[in-house]
Amino acid sequence: MKDVAAAAGVALKTVSRVVNDEPGVSPAMAERVAAAIERLGYRRNESARVLRRGRTATIGLVIEDVADPFYSEISRAVEDVALEHGSLVLSGSSGEDPRRERELVLTFCDRRVDGLIIVPAGSDHEYLLPELDAGVRAVFADRPGGLAEVDTVLCDNVGGARTGVAHLIRHGHRRIAFLGDSEAIFTARERLAGYRLALAEAGLPADESLIxxxxxxRTGAALRAMLAAPDPPTAVFTGNGRITVAALRTGHRPALVGFDDFELADALTPGVTVVAQTPGGLGRTAAELLFHRLSGGSGPAERIELPTRLIPRGSGELPP
Amino acid sequence: MKDVAAAAGVALKTVSRVVNDEPGVSPAMAERVAAAIERLGYRRNESARVLRRGRTATIGLVIEDVADPFYSEISRAVEDVALEHGSLVLSGSSGEDPRRERELVLTFCDRRVDGLIIVPAGSDHEYLLPELDAGVRAVFADRPGGLAEVDTVLCDNVGGARTGVAHLIRHGHRRIAFLGDSEAIFTARERLAGYRLALAEAGLPADESLIxxxxxxRTGAALRAMLAAPDPPTAVFTGNGRITVAALRTGHRPALVGFDDFELADALTPGVTVVAQTPGGLGRTAAELLFHRLSGGSGPAERIELPTRLIPRGSGELPP
DNA sequence: CTGAAAGCGCTTACAG
DNA sequence: CTGAAAGCGCTTACAG
Structure with a gap:
C-alpha cells in the first residue's frame, strides 16, 4: 500500500479509501490510485486489515465428519450462505469426540472467526463462555449444545420417528425393531422417544429386546440376531442413514423405514421408505441465523425445528 | 500480551518467548508468566502473529462440490493431514466454474494461505503465477492444471478404464457403451481414451453411437435411447460415480462396470462391479506433497499417478 | 537469560 | 476532498 501511495503520489489513507470504496475521493485521484494499484499488482493484506478492524469475515464450522454425506451437505449449504455474505469457512471434523470439538472451536477462535456453527459432539460447552463474552457468535446445529443462550437449529426428530413408525403400524406391523445410534447422541435418543411414542399411541407394548x-x-449383527430369535420383528425402523445402509448390507429385507434419505434409496429392490430431513436446510438455516446475529440481530436465543417428510418407496409398505 | 507482561512484571518479549515455547527463559520466570496467562485467560492473537511472521498455518482447498462424496472424502483426507501439520483448511466449491475457482483461489491468497490444493475447474492458471512468485505453494489434485511447474496428483484414469472395459470384453461382450462426463473434464477424456484403448487391444470396432x-x-435418457436402438449394447462402462448412479436409476440392468466405488454398490442386485480409485488417497497424497514443499522440499514438479483397483461384484460378470 | 525498539500493513480518529 | 500520526498485537533483530 505504501508503494501504491508513492507511485500515485498520494497519502496512504487515500489508497485505503480507494481500496475500500470509501466515499470522498475525487474521481481524478481515484483514477490515479486505481492505475497504480493495477500497475503494481497490489492486493490488500487481509491479516493487517483484520488486526485493525476486528472482523475476519471468516466463520468456523465444526461437524462430525465431512466425509459423511449428511454433514457434507450441511457444509455445502453453510459455504454457500457464507459466500453470499462475503465470508469464508474454516471447517473441521470432530469425529464425535468432545475434546476434538473443543480444540477445533478454540483454534477457530484464536483465528478470530466472527462466528461458529457447531454440531455438538459433547454436551458441556462451558469452554465457549469466554469466547461468547469476547464477542464471537455461535449457533448449534443438528443437536442442542450445553448452553441455552445459544441459537439452535434442529430437525423434528421425535415427530419424524413417530411418523415413520406409525406408518409401519398402519401397514399391519406389531413387532417393530428400532436400530438406533449410540444413546450418547441427542438425535438418537429423540428418535427412540418418537418410536416409543408411536407404539404407545397405537397401544402396542415396547419390547426392549427389539431395541x-x-x-x-454393530447394526448388522444386532439385526441378524433379532431376526434369528423366536418371534422376530416383522419390520425395522432405522435411526439414521448410516444405520439404514448397514441394515441393508445384511441382505435381509424386512419391512423397513429409515430416518434420513440417501442416494440410491430408490434404486434398491424394494425402494427404501424414509423419513427425510434436509441437511442442506439445516446448514442454510443455521448459517442465515448466524449472519443475522453478526449483522446485529438481537433478541433471545432461538430454537428452530425443521420438519421432516415421509417418502414411501416400497420397503415401508411391505405387509408383515 | 501487554497485560500479561504487566501482570507478570516482565517485558513483552518474555511473554512472547513463553507463549512460543522459545528456549532461554528461566523456569521461575516461565512459571510466573504462565500463571499470569492462565489468570488473565490470555490467548495469542493469530492475526497479529501472521502479520509479523508471514505464515498463516492455513491452506486453501478448492474442489468441485463438498456435497459430492468423492470430493468430501478428499476434503476429509486433506483436513486430517493439515491437522497433523498444525494447519487449518479454508475450503470452497467451484461448481466446475473456472471463474469461481479463480475467485476462490485469489480470495484464499488474499488471506495469505501458505498453500493451495486445487481440483482445477479450468485449464488456464495464468492467474496463479503472481501468487506463486509471491511464495504460495500449490498442488493440483484429480486433474492437471494449466501449469506444468505445479505438483500434480492424479489417478490412473486411462489404465483404470482400460481394465474395466477389458473385464467386460473378457466376459464375452462385444458391444459396450461408454457413458462419460462432459468432454470438458480431463478425467472424462482420459477414461474415454482408456475405453478406446481396451477396444482396440481386443480388435473391436469403436461404435461412436455407443458413446x-x-x-x-443426461445419462438416463442416453442409456434408454441406446438400449432401445436396434443392435443395442450388452454392457455399459460408466465414467464416474454420479453417472453410474444415474444409469442404475433407470432401472435397466445391463452388464455394467463403473469408474469409482460408491456406497451400497454391494447392496444392489446384482452388486455393482467398479474400478475403484481412492479419493482419500488422492487428498492425502496431495496434502502431504504440499506440506513437504512448505517445509522446504525442493526439486522439479512431481506428477504422481495413483493406481486403481477392479472390484468384481456381479454386474460386470454378467454374460451378454 | 532478559529486554527496549522498530516494524509487519493496514485502519481509526482527527485535523486541515 | 486529502493527509499525518497513532496504534491494532504480535515478532524480529539487536543489545546487554
Missing part, C-alpha cells in the same frame, strides 16, 4: 442402540458397526 | 459424454442429468 438396539450403538454405532453402525 | 455419450455429458453431465449425469
Amino acid at each position: 438396539t442402540m450403538g454405532p453402525e458397526s | 455419450t459424454m455429458g453431465p449425469e442429468s
Whole structure:
C-alpha cells in the first residue's frame, strides 16, 4: 500500500479509501490510485486489515465428519450462505469426540472467526463462555449444545420417528425393531422417544429386546440376531442413514423405514421408505441465523425445528 | 500480551518467548508468566502473529462440490493431514466454474494461505503465477492444471478404464457403451481414451453411437435411447460415480462396470462391479506433497499417478 | 537469560 | 476532498 501511495503520489489513507470504496475521493485521484494499484499488482493484506478492524469475515464450522454425506451437505449449504455474505469457512471434523470439538472451536477462535456453527459432539460447552463474552457468535446445529443462550437449529426428530413408525403400524406391523445410534447422541435418543411414542399411541407394548442402540458397526449383527430369535420383528425402523445402509448390507429385507434419505434409496429392490430431513436446510438455516446475529440481530436465543417428510418407496409398505 | 507482561512484571518479549515455547527463559520466570496467562485467560492473537511472521498455518482447498462424496472424502483426507501439520483448511466449491475457482483461489491468497490444493475447474492458471512468485505453494489434485511447474496428483484414469472395459470384453461382450462426463473434464477424456484403448487391444470396432459424454442429468435418457436402438449394447462402462448412479436409476440392468466405488454398490442386485480409485488417497497424497514443499522440499514438479483397483461384484460378470 | 525498539500493513480518529 | 500520526498485537533483530 505504501508503494501504491508513492507511485500515485498520494497519502496512504487515500489508497485505503480507494481500496475500500470509501466515499470522498475525487474521481481524478481515484483514477490515479486505481492505475497504480493495477500497475503494481497490489492486493490488500487481509491479516493487517483484520488486526485493525476486528472482523475476519471468516466463520468456523465444526461437524462430525465431512466425509459423511449428511454433514457434507450441511457444509455445502453453510459455504454457500457464507459466500453470499462475503465470508469464508474454516471447517473441521470432530469425529464425535468432545475434546476434538473443543480444540477445533478454540483454534477457530484464536483465528478470530466472527462466528461458529457447531454440531455438538459433547454436551458441556462451558469452554465457549469466554469466547461468547469476547464477542464471537455461535449457533448449534443438528443437536442442542450445553448452553441455552445459544441459537439452535434442529430437525423434528421425535415427530419424524413417530411418523415413520406409525406408518409401519398402519401397514399391519406389531413387532417393530428400532436400530438406533449410540444413546450418547441427542438425535438418537429423540428418535427412540418418537418410536416409543408411536407404539404407545397405537397401544402396542415396547419390547426392549427389539431395541438396539450403538454405532453402525454393530447394526448388522444386532439385526441378524433379532431376526434369528423366536418371534422376530416383522419390520425395522432405522435411526439414521448410516444405520439404514448397514441394515441393508445384511441382505435381509424386512419391512423397513429409515430416518434420513440417501442416494440410491430408490434404486434398491424394494425402494427404501424414509423419513427425510434436509441437511442442506439445516446448514442454510443455521448459517442465515448466524449472519443475522453478526449483522446485529438481537433478541433471545432461538430454537428452530425443521420438519421432516415421509417418502414411501416400497420397503415401508411391505405387509408383515 | 501487554497485560500479561504487566501482570507478570516482565517485558513483552518474555511473554512472547513463553507463549512460543522459545528456549532461554528461566523456569521461575516461565512459571510466573504462565500463571499470569492462565489468570488473565490470555490467548495469542493469530492475526497479529501472521502479520509479523508471514505464515498463516492455513491452506486453501478448492474442489468441485463438498456435497459430492468423492470430493468430501478428499476434503476429509486433506483436513486430517493439515491437522497433523498444525494447519487449518479454508475450503470452497467451484461448481466446475473456472471463474469461481479463480475467485476462490485469489480470495484464499488474499488471506495469505501458505498453500493451495486445487481440483482445477479450468485449464488456464495464468492467474496463479503472481501468487506463486509471491511464495504460495500449490498442488493440483484429480486433474492437471494449466501449469506444468505445479505438483500434480492424479489417478490412473486411462489404465483404470482400460481394465474395466477389458473385464467386460473378457466376459464375452462385444458391444459396450461408454457413458462419460462432459468432454470438458480431463478425467472424462482420459477414461474415454482408456475405453478406446481396451477396444482396440481386443480388435473391436469403436461404435461412436455407443458413446455419450455429458453431465449425469443426461445419462438416463442416453442409456434408454441406446438400449432401445436396434443392435443395442450388452454392457455399459460408466465414467464416474454420479453417472453410474444415474444409469442404475433407470432401472435397466445391463452388464455394467463403473469408474469409482460408491456406497451400497454391494447392496444392489446384482452388486455393482467398479474400478475403484481412492479419493482419500488422492487428498492425502496431495496434502502431504504440499506440506513437504512448505517445509522446504525442493526439486522439479512431481506428477504422481495413483493406481486403481477392479472390484468384481456381479454386474460386470454378467454374460451378454 | 532478559529486554527496549522498530516494524509487519493496514485502519481509526482527527485535523486541515 | 486529502493527509499525518497513532496504534491494532504480535515478532524480529539487536543489545546487554
